Amino acid sequence: MNILIFAASHRPASSNRQLAQLSKHWVHGKATSVDFAEYAELDVPLYNAYTSEAGEIPAAVQAVAERVQQADALIIAAPEYNWSIPGSLKNLIDWLSYLKPCPLTGRTALLMCATPSKRGGAVGLSHLKTALECVGVFVYPSAFTCGESHGMLSPQGALTEPKMQQRFDALHTEFLDYARRLKRSAA
Numbered sequence: 001m002n003i004l005i006f007a008a009s010h011r012p013a014s015s016n017r018q019l020a021q022l023s024k025h026w027v028h029g030k031a032t033s034v035d036f037a038e039y040a041e042l043d044v045p046l047y048n049a050y051t052s053e054a055g056e057i058p059a060a061v062q063a064v065a066e067r068v069q070q071a072d073a074l075i076i077a078a079p080e081y082n083w084s085i086p087g088s089l090k091n092l093i094d095w096l097s098y099l100k101p102c103p104l105t106g107r108t109a110l111l112m113c114a115t116p117s118k119r120g121g122a123v124g125l126s127h128l129k130t131a132l133e134c135v136g137v138f139v140y141p142s143a144f145t146c147g148e149s150h151g152m153l154s155p156q157g158a159l160t161e162p163k164m165q166q167r168f169d170a171l172h173t174e175f176l177d178y179a180r181r182l183k184r185s186a187a
Contacts, residue, residue, distance in 0.1 A: 001179060003027055004071035006037040008078040008089040015114035015149040016077035018157035023075045023112070026172050035067060039088075042067075047094040061095045068096065068103040073179040074137070077112040080124030090131060097135045105136030106186060108179040110171070112144040114153065120145030138182055140175045144168060 005027070007020035017039075024036045044060045051058075068074070078085055096104050109132055113121025122145050129139045144167070146152050152160055159165040 001031040001073060001176065001183065002033045002035070002071050003031045003073045003075060003179075004035045004037060004067055005075040006039055006042060006077070008039060008076065008086050010039050014079070015116075015146070015153050016079050016112070018153050019077040019112045019114050019144070019146065020075065021157055022159065022168065023077070023110075023172065026169070027075070027176070030176060035071065037067065042092060043088070044092055044095050047091050047098070052095075052098045057099070058095075061099070064092065065096060065099055065103040068107065071107060072183050073175075074107055074109040075112070075175075076109060076128070077114065078121070078124060078128055080113055080115050080117070080119075080121035083123045085124050085128045085131070089128070093131050093135065102135050104132065106138075108138045108140065108175075108182050110140045110144070110175040112146070114146040114149035116148065116150055118147045120147035138178075140178055142171055142174070144171050 005020050005024050007014055007017040009016045011017065024034055027034050042064050044064060045058050078089055096102060111125045111128055113125050115121040125143045125145065132139050146164065152164055154160050159168060
């Protein structure tokens with residue numbers, strides 16, 4: 001299993017980046033390779049239909065597409081902005097969906113969100129799930145939500161509640177099994 005992990009946040013102290021880091025450490029040794037991408041490495045220009053229709057695909061988009069194509073699975077920690085997903089993440093999905101074949105198609109994904117609100121970002125993750133599924137990503141049915149993240153994540157980025165850690169571990173175990181089964185069935 002080759003897994004691409006990233007947080008859709010540019011803030012170095014982002015709680016979603018902390019979740020993505022936790023996933024990276026959890027998956028280490030349980031997958032063939034782990035590609036942890038800093039979100040700045042996935043920056044692409046604003047999608048422009050005129051540019052794409054003229055066949056001008058930005059080099060940044062091609063670079064992200066190559067990273068996605070090398071992955072069997074994705075783990076994405078996305079903040080919830082105004083009950084939805086960051087515009088930069090939707091823009092990235094829009095660019096990748098333009099490429100034929102779409103590099104996202106056939107990948108599996110685990111979605112996570114850490115937020116200071118009590119809701120845990122579930123509404124934003126439902127929007128992300130819709131955007132990914134429409135381009136052929138097999139989104140794992142359960143997501144990891146971490147509401148009131150300021151109290152759930154230590155300054156060092158560890159989960160502070162044992163039950164939350166157990167849920168995190170169980171969800172990652174289930175997801176890796178799901179991704180492996182889908183990979184075998186596609187072979």
